Amino acid sequence: MLRHKGTQILLLMMCIISLCATTLGTFLSMYAAMLVFVSSVLLIGCFFVFTRRRYREIENLSNYLRQISAGDYSLDVRDNQEGELSILKNNIYKVTSMLSEQSSLLQQDKSQLTDAISDISHQLKTPLTSMMVMADLLSDDHLRADKRKEFIHNLRIQLERLEWLVSSLLKLSKIDAGTVQFKKDHIVVGMLVQIALEPVLIPMDIKEQTVNINGEDTVSLIGDLNWTAEAIINILKNCIEHTQEGGEISISFSENTLFTEIIIADNGKGISKEDLPYIFKRFYKGKNSNTDSVGIGLAIAHSIISTQNGDIDVQSEKGKGTRFRIKFYKQVI
Incomplete structure (x- = not known):
């Protein structure tokens, strides 16, 4: 405590003031001088007590910070009293909670x-x-x-x-x-669907599957054309894989004041209830997956859509097909 330069200067000034006051008191009477001297000693003693208490609290905070730097976030130094030290303790606790x-x-x-x-x-x-x-x-x-x-x-x-x-x-x-810089272009959904269909037309033709597209030409969304097409392609591949020969895949899209919606559905073998909660998890392979399936396509689609302020969910019933519902919100809600 006494090593602090500010404390040394303050203590020296208090001693000088007390000495001067005691000296002046002797000109009045010895009783006045003794009263001034005793009052000065008590004031300096109070200064020592409260300053020591303050330094003890600061020392406790220093120990607390050392424990935090060692990785121990379990201590709680919150203080509901008034004062700058209490405010400091509460702010340190907030930082500690954030670090934890x-x-x-x-x-x-x-x-x-x-x-x-x-x-x-x-x-x-x-x-x-x-x-x-x-x-x-x-x-x-x-x-x-x-x-x-x-x-x-x-x-x-x-x-x-x-x-x-x-x-x-x-x-x-x-x-x-987070290194992908997604563009925010005005995308016509009809054009997006046509771009996404091009790479999967041959697999659909091999399995003699048909596709039905339903939606108005004015429907649009804000996003990155290439990455969004990548997401749609992966969903279409999943539908083609799980739909039998001669099956049907339908794509519909619409728009309202809140979001643009794209629905991709098939009449294939569907997804079991046990697999539904995990189909967007990377490397997850459901019971009906092909042996060559890796389980990464839907994970990519989910990441692309969610990163662009979108949402995707799936509904499926075994033997009756699967329905993917994609929403691209017009603003953050």
Whole structure:
């Protein structure tokens, strides 16, 4: 306490004032001098007591901050009394609570990152193992020509799958990291649907599926055309995959004062109730998924839509098809 320069100066001034007052008191009487001297000693003593108490509280705050820096956020220093120290304590507690929440979020991010790395490793392991086996088989000089052709074809399929998987993972990582700059263009939904349909027309034609589009030409939304088309494509791929040959996929869209709505539905085999809560979780594969399915397309669609102030939900009944309902809100609500 006495090492503080301000305290030293204040104590010196109080002593000088007390000495001067006592000296002046002697000119009046010895009783006056003694009264001034005793009063000065009491005042200086009170100064010492309250200053020491104040420094003890500051020392407690310093210890509290050291514990916070060590990662202990369990202490509570809130003070309901008046005064600048009480205000400081309450503000420190607010910062501590915020740091505790951030620490908890960081732990969750670390856990999610660990799980994601584990899932990615598992997803990459399967095609890589298959490719290594086929590469070993292709090195056999006595391999028949038809088998060699078959292995090369399978190897190309695995390479395409690996390329798609890595590309999808990069897209997800960019969205999660917030590095994607989504444009805010005026998009005509009819044009968006046509762009999204182009890459899936061949798979639909192979399965002899039909598509019905219903919506007015004036319906529009604000968003990024390319990324939104990516989301719609992934949803359409899911519908095509889970719809039987000769099935039907319908796309309808409308607009009101609050949001623009796009509904994509199929009459396929549907999704079981057990799988519905998890279909937008990355790497999740439902009971009806194909063996080649990775479980990342709907996760990408969900991330793209939600990042653009949108919302997506799904309704499905086993054996009666699935209905995806997408809403792009006109303002944050």
